[in-house]
Amino acid sequence: MMSEQKELFPTTFVVLDMEWNQPIPYIPSPVDPKTLPGEIIEIGAVKLRMNSEKDFELSRPLRLTVRPIYYRVMNRQVSRVINKSTNDLKCGLPFQEAYRLFMDFCGEDYVLCAWGDSDISILRSNLKIHGLSAEMNERFMDIQPFFGKVGENTTMQRSVNYAVDFYKIPQTDDFHSADKDAWYEALVLKESLIDYFSMKNTEEKTEGFIPLSSYISNPNLTMQFRWKSDVFPTEKEADEKAEQEVLRCPICNEKLVADLPWFSSGHTHLSLWKCSQHGLLAGKIRAKRTPDQKYYGAGQIRFANASAAWYVKEKWQSLSEVGGGPERKNDPEAEECD
Ligand SMILES: [Zn+2]
Numbered sequence: 106m107m108s109e110q111k112e113l114f115p116t117t118f119v120v121l122d123m124e125w126n127q128p129i130p131y132i133p134s135p136v137d138p139k140t141l142p143g144e145i146i147e148i149g150a151v152k153l154r155m156n157s158e159k160d161f162e163l164s165r166p167l168r169l170t171v172r173p174i175y176y177r178v179m180n181r182q183v184s185r186v187i188n189k190s191t192n193d194l195k196c197g198l199p200f201q202e203a204y205r206l207f208m209d210f211c212g213e214d215y216v217l218c219a220w221g222d223s224d225i226s227i228l229r230s231n232l233k234i235h236g237l238s239a240e241m242n243e244r245f246m247d248i249q250p251f252f253g254k255v256g257e258n259t260t261m262q263r264s265v266n267y268a269v270d271f272y273k274i275p276q277t278d279d280f281h282s283a284d285k286d287a288w289y290e291a292l293v294l295k296e297s298l299i300d301y302f303s304m305k306n307t308e309e310k311t312e313g314f315i316p317l318s319s320y321i322s323n324p325n326l327t328m329q330f331r332w333k334s335d336v337f338p339t340e341k342e343a344d345e346k347a348e349q350e351v352l353r354c355p356i357c358n359e360k361l362v363a364d365l366p367w368f369s370s371g372h373t374h375l376s377l378w379k380c381s382q383h384g385l386l387a388g389k390i391r392a393k394r395t396p397d398q399k400y401y402g403a404g405q406i407r408f409a410n411a412s413a414a415w416y417v418k419e420k421w422q423s424l425s426e427v428g429g430g431p432e433r434k435n436d437p438e439a440e441e442c443d
Contacts, residue, residue, distance in 0.1 A: 113317065117215040118153040118246070118294060121207075122287035123224050124187050125231075126173055126194065127180040135175050141234050143227045144173040146194060147187075148207050149283025151291040152215075158302040161295050167210045168284035170197035175234070187281045200235050216321055217242040220249050220265050220290050225324055245324040248294050250412030254315060255300040260416050265289055272296040319411030326383065328355040329407035336399045340392040344374055347390045347402025354380035355406070361386065370420050377417050378406060385409045387417055 125143030128134045148171060152164035172194065179191040198206070211217070219225060225245065232239045252268050253259050265286060269276060274292050278285045301317060308314045330353070334346035352361045361378040364385065368375060376388035387409035392400045409417070 114155060114157055116155045117212070118155070118218050118291070119211045119215045119242075120151045120153060120218045120248070120287045120291040120294060121224055121228075122149045122219065122283045122290060123147060123227065124149075124189075124281070124283050125183075125227050126176040127183055128176050129178055129180055132178060136234065141175060141230050143230075144176045145171050145200060145203075145227065145231050146173055146189070146197065147171060147283040148203055149285070149287040150207060150210055151284075151287045152210075153291045153294055155298060159299075161298070163288075163291055163295070166284035166288050167207065168282075169203040169206055171200050171203045172197035174200075200231060201237065204232070204235075204237065211242070215242065216244045216246050217324070218246045218248050218290070218294060220247070220286075221262075222247055241324045243323050243325065244321045246321045247410070247412065248290055248297065250415075251301075251320050252293055252297045254412065254415065255297050255304060260412075260419050265293065268293040315411045315415065322384075322408070322410035326356065326408045329405060330355045332404045334402035334404075336395055336401045338399055340372075340400045343392045343400035343402040344369070344390055345402075347392075347404045348374065350404060352378055352386075352388065352406055354383055354386070356380070356383050361406075364414075365417060365421060368421055368424065370424060375417050375420060377409070377414055383408070385411075385414050387413055 123145050124147040125145045127143050128138045128141075148167070148169040150167040154162040154164075156162065177191070177194055179189060179194060184190065197203070217225075225241065229239045229241070249262065249268075250260070252271075253261060253263060256268065256271060257263075263271075269289050269292070272293060274289065274296070276289075278288075298317075305314070305316075332347070332350050334343050334350075337343045337346065348367045353359060354361060357380065359380050359382065361380055364377040364379045366376055367388070367390070372391060374388075374390040378386045378388055380386065385408070386406045388404065388406045390402050390404040393403050394400055
């Protein structure tokens, strides 16, 4: 008990929120939009320090305006949301400098947080295009599924706005400037942590309880492994062949152990795997059609945090509740399904 408490307190969470501009389809882009899906124009952040289950401190928000160099014309869709014009994009700090100031703000020993995972992937693409290391803080937490689980016990994706209403947090500012969004996200995180600790006191020993540490994952473990089966006349044969692939950890090559064997959810097949060193991975297979109307199974495994794993388990459970369980391998009745 003591050692776990020591791990939890104090913890500093840095809640990051960013706004980015997007390329305009009819203007030739100076970079491949796949390499740079969005260029950061604003960085907002708030620190939430947790001293105990009940004692939280919020910092003043950090707000940095960034001057884009690739997408310098305001995308109309983006502008509608964040209310900025092309003229506004002429001011601000160069990205490198803004990022350095953000890193200074973070300090050392913190958990990086965001709402959803798009901020992290946009940040990664911006770091790469500016020739900076895309290696992130080793501990990252997505607030959205954490709120979903402890606030509502749902895997539905909710907006920040929804969560702010849910906790009846007074709204004094508009959304959609990075610092204000980060501020509201930090307030939602604080309320979710309070919910988490009251849940922990009563449900810690029950099955399905996810400890806080399981929501925190290493965002640098982005490696994944993909494979394809041979080609078969039917979708079912292709799926089955793809399921037979011997899976290894993309980092250490250790043979993975099935945590939840393959099951089908519509046309997608899902599974969970474990590497003793690197944790959980989620597997996915979909049959794809070849030009001559045959099928191959396309598989993928990638690292999964607690909430991604929970999503797969929920799917499995909801399927077992309807109609006697999902289709499993070697199930003689499965032939007629789908
Ligand atoms: Zn491994």
